[in-house]
Amino acid sequence: MVLAKKYNFKEVEEKWMKDWEKSGIYKFQINSQKKIYSLDIPPPTISGKLHMGHAFGDSLQDFFVRFKRMNGFNILNPFGTDNNGLPTLRLIEKEKNVDSKSMSREKFIELCNKTIKEEFIPMFLKDAKRLGISADWDLFYSTIDERSRRISQESFIDLYKKGREYRIESPSLWCTECQTTIAQVELEDKEFSSFFNDIKFNVDGKDLVIATTRPELLSACVAVFYNPIDKRYKKLKGKMAKVPLFGFEVPIMEDEKVDLEKGTGIVMCCTFGDQTDMEWQKKYKLPIKEAISKDGKLTKISGKYEGLKVEVARKKIIEDLKQEKLLLNQKQINHAVNTHERCGHPVEIITSKQWFIKYLDLKKDMIKWGKEVEWYPSHMKNRYDNWIKGLQWDWSISRQIPFGIPFPVWYCKDCDEVILADEKQLPVDPLVDKPNIKQCKKCKGKEFIPEKDIMNTWATSALTPSIVKDLLKGTPAYDKIKNKPFSVRRSGHDIITFWNFNTIVKSNLHYGKKPWEELLINGWILGKDGKKMSKSRGNVISPQETLDGFGADPLRYLSASAKLGDDVSFSEQELQNGKKLVTKLWNASKFSLMHLEDYKDEKIKLEAIDKGILSKFNFLIKEISESFENYEASKARMILEMFFWGQFCDNYLEIAKDRLYNPDIRGIKERKSAQYTLNYILTNTLKLFAPIIPFITEEIFVNGFNNSDSIHISSWPKHFTKLKDESNEKVWERFVEILSFVRQEKSKQNKSLKEEIVLILPRKDKELLLECIEDLKAVTKAKDILNGRELEVKL
């Protein structure tokens, strides 16, 4: 079929997007005997729309998925969305104008599920499909759906039975804004401007000056510390210090953690101002005094400041200190404060009853588990190792928000015994459902209190391998995958310590094996300015506008411009280059097809030049395949593009023209040889490009070359062995060199490329010229050859 004069990406992409879905070519084949290549995809957090980060990461992943599919693998590529926990809660509250606190959990989950299913997911999927992601859309999960709730609760019960979970009253990181416990991973440093206040304590009637940024915690002061090597304070050992404004006394103690340089070299320990305070409280068995309540207000022990918000209380206390002449000095400083990354609010340490997964004892194993997975690029594993080395807390999984997956737990009202749900009743909501037992095993109590908390999102997200496997339960394929790690997971480097780490941990705790064989870590797509895209910088570009303006292929082309793990700056130029490549492919195909109408696949003798370029191409197929194999799509793209554009289009097509247009002069044999070469290189170039730019390649392959099946389920080009003679490749390379030399000389002599020129070539080229002179003459408008001492050629 002859291709249209111009390529209309909008029409074509829309058409194939629908066609692929209808024909189901990307579906996992449950009955197939083919080798399985499975992906455990990290579900994107639904924030309504697909953003550039998704588009970038998903494209990278799709390159390899398509490559593997064409290499005969049965692809298990599900699609999921993360709709669990706080971000979703916030989004639904905003979109639906509701307050989750005033609804029942059941009702709210129902609303979430409905909104997610009917509004967010369809919009998200549409964008992903437009991008050409070759997922199996039927294998879909959401991290809040019934299956995920069940699996997450099963996980909890399993870990509890394995003795890996405990619930204790413990100081934990608490966000007073979101009213929930948060985990170490959810912290983010933020610079705040604040005051370093020199405050007068009193020891034996004398002043003892202590610097603090948090005077509102004075009422929770339980000790003051100095460094044992600090001679200034040695004499204070064992004495008591009187806390200003509050008047109670606390012991003065030594600890080498105290920084001599900071402030006055003496520090107050409040339960709890920071992590060091917690350590000291534990180490010296200090009392616990709570100055701040869960809603961020001061408590009873703060006396007249009770009920004030932290920031307000701080100001008030400073005022009072000033008044009483207890404030010596105030220094403005900028300091980093731990904040909750979701809301940006400073985090407090507050005591409450929380569930933990015990894993601090497993650091060595965790490092070992990390080694069992193949990391691409390998240096990304350092982040994983580094994270483990820095771990200081067990994994706190309780969250005090209404939306999420509940703990499958009740407590005996009389003895507080933990009562687990029966695995058969999962998923369960203890607020609604009742335990399967009638009385407490321990004390025979008959009343049970449901756990109100829900599990942290990551506790569920870390189970995506189990969730995906569960999707296939009951199919013939299930047995093949159930006990095997997935082939690969791909994720951004920002979530190594969230998703990847937690998934590795849970997989090993539950099943004693790694979750995947390979882990691909991609970088970020940055704004045009090379900085992270953010609303405040105003450098955000939506994939939707790029898809509208350029199409999916150029956007994917852009995604293939950097090594795996490297960041890519969004570049209009690169998008333009992608678009030009699409056009070039279209035009080169249009031209070739014009001359291939009578082409028959028959045995022919190839011309020397044709053998040459085919031999070169053959070698490149090998290199390109290896690049894809090693997850180096950018390398594959580069090699292929250079060959296609610089060699095939710029040189070979020009050589072929004379033979194609003038078969009566050049001969039928020569024409057929050119046709063979054109057909071969073009067909295979389309295949090699197909993983990266699936739309244009599909259009040409199916409609131009009249193939009945999709290019995406065609077989990957093999590098053939017929032309294994390396000298063929040399012929092509030397031919191009001579071509280039001729052009150079003409340019130097200011002659048109059409004009003739007399040149001296080395004798060693004689053989080559004898074979290829007609092609050389055709492409350089040569008229004759002259023989001299050297090889004189009139071209």
Add this chain to the structure above:
RNA sequence: GGACCCAUGGUCUAGUGGUUAUGACGACUCGUUUACACCGAGUAAAUCGCAGGUUCGAUUCCUGCUGGGUCCACCA
């Protein structure tokens, strides 16, 4: 404070223990309209961040430094 990544023509980038160091964009000089002006040819443009070391030979390997980025910890 700990860890990691990066540094190559004006810009973006490939790559290697010995190469005339790759390509693209941009610049300049030409050409072309029978696939393509979203084209082609040619030219100029890089002492491969700095300083040492290993080596017959370093842009490439090692050490240190500088600059940029990222993660982690601390932050009274």
